Amino acid sequence: MDVRTRYAPSPTGVPHVGNIRTALFDWLLARHFGGQFIVRLEDTDRARFIPESVDGIAESLRWLGLDWDEGLDRGGPYGPYTQSERLPMYRAAADRLLGQGDAYECWCSSERLDAMRAEQARLKQPPRYDRRCREDAGRAEARREATAEGRGCVVRFRTPLEGRVSLDDAIHGPLTFDLSTIDDFILLKSDGFPVYALAYIVDDDAMRISHVLRGDEWIPSVPRHLLVYRALDVAVPVIAHLPRILGPDGAKLSKRHGATSVFEYRDQGYLPDAMFNFLGLVGWSLDDKTEIISREQFVASFTLDRVVRNPAMFNIDKLTWMNGVYVRDMPEPELVETFAAWLDRGLPPSVPRPVDRGLVARIAPLIRERVKLLTEVVDYSDFFFLDALEYPADDLPGKAFASKAAEAAAALRRAVEVLAALPGWTDDAIEAALRLQAADDGMKAGDLFSLVRVAVTGRRVTPPLFESMEILGRERCLVRIEAATGKLG
């Protein structure tokens, strides 16, 4: 059997990490079995439709490196891949159901439905459609009212009053439901658009989808779907309900927990490879110890039977750690280009663009093992690009020279002399000279170093000092140290 999976997002907002994780699993499954990965737009909710979000869907997929074989901007043999362009197919399916007696027109008004539910809530009854239009008499009456008010109708499924249906979920195993608790759900809305339960089944069938992956919040609607598959005489595909991604408080991941959009992570400096690896590990594992997994390895080993059932909290600390691992492992040229790109956008406007790639290439080895998020690149290396350094005067003396500004200034003045007299300008020579100076002056080397560090970089935490000074060049170092003595007053 050909494995064909699909990612079927609704263009209603920014791509959520939970959705993209589903897309990732869909993609992995398709690639693992050499099948196709399809992207279909489920835009049947006109009220929540946000046109711009369509681009976001493609963009998020591309960012993560999930390429699709059909759909969206690519088309394919089973198009169109946008539900709003497939309305006739849903209408035909609804008509068939109507003709078979598996569905009926419902002319009840929203107001009546609302009132009905309010009453049911007051009586502590489960909210369910009261099936007024299920029989001819009630329907005729409702239809007269609707016609008088100029309203249209919806199409509802005629759910059997009793019986059981069950699904063998690929992850959860057998799931059985009692039909007596299922009401007559809507298939076609009065605007002619289908509801998810009808649309996805018609489309999956038409597009030959073999595996359906979705969040487990869909489990409660499985019985309705089963009924539709049966009534339409469509074979039920492999269905897998994925565990959801939770926020730190155990509730569903939402804005108040921090970032939910994949773009927020991208903009915070997370690498797509790290995100891919991390997301691939929420709800799935390779074995009892492997954490860092290449795309190839993921594709080679991903199967549904290693997906867990329990929901997972989004562990951002682990994502951040993993991002650091990927930064450290990045090939040099790619690393330099990535760092440069983040410097281009993060450095103050006074720094000429594009940033000098040659300089970045020299800096990169110094900071790569310190950077976890790409946004930190600027913090670690801005002093290489800036002319004038701005930093709190108190940072200079630090703890060692807390109330000994004069001593600190004297040490810096000596450092200028010492460094100016150096025959060569290499990190080893700089270090040796400064160590010698500290020894001569009877001060701790570390104390002198931190004095020079702040003077030269404007920061207390920096890449290795001597290598940095070498890259900076003697002129700029001496000017900065002199400026620092002034700051010490």
Place this chain on the structure above:
RNA sequence: GGCGCCAUCGUCUAGAGGCCCAGGACGCCGCCCUUUCAAGGCGGAGAUCGCGGGUUCGAAUCCCGCUGGCGCUACCA
């Protein structure tokens, strides 16, 4: 209220009857390395496997009940 899903260290997980008085990872705490910060190395704390009953010679693993968390209950997906 009804229906349903889930349940192993704080978190992500390994575990499909004996290999487990439970392994790995993140985080945390020490020590080492060290010019700061990282990275790295070593070590540590951390789970009576939600609780209670069974089944079995033997259960984290099977069954039942309970509890808890979460979800669904729209002319949303």
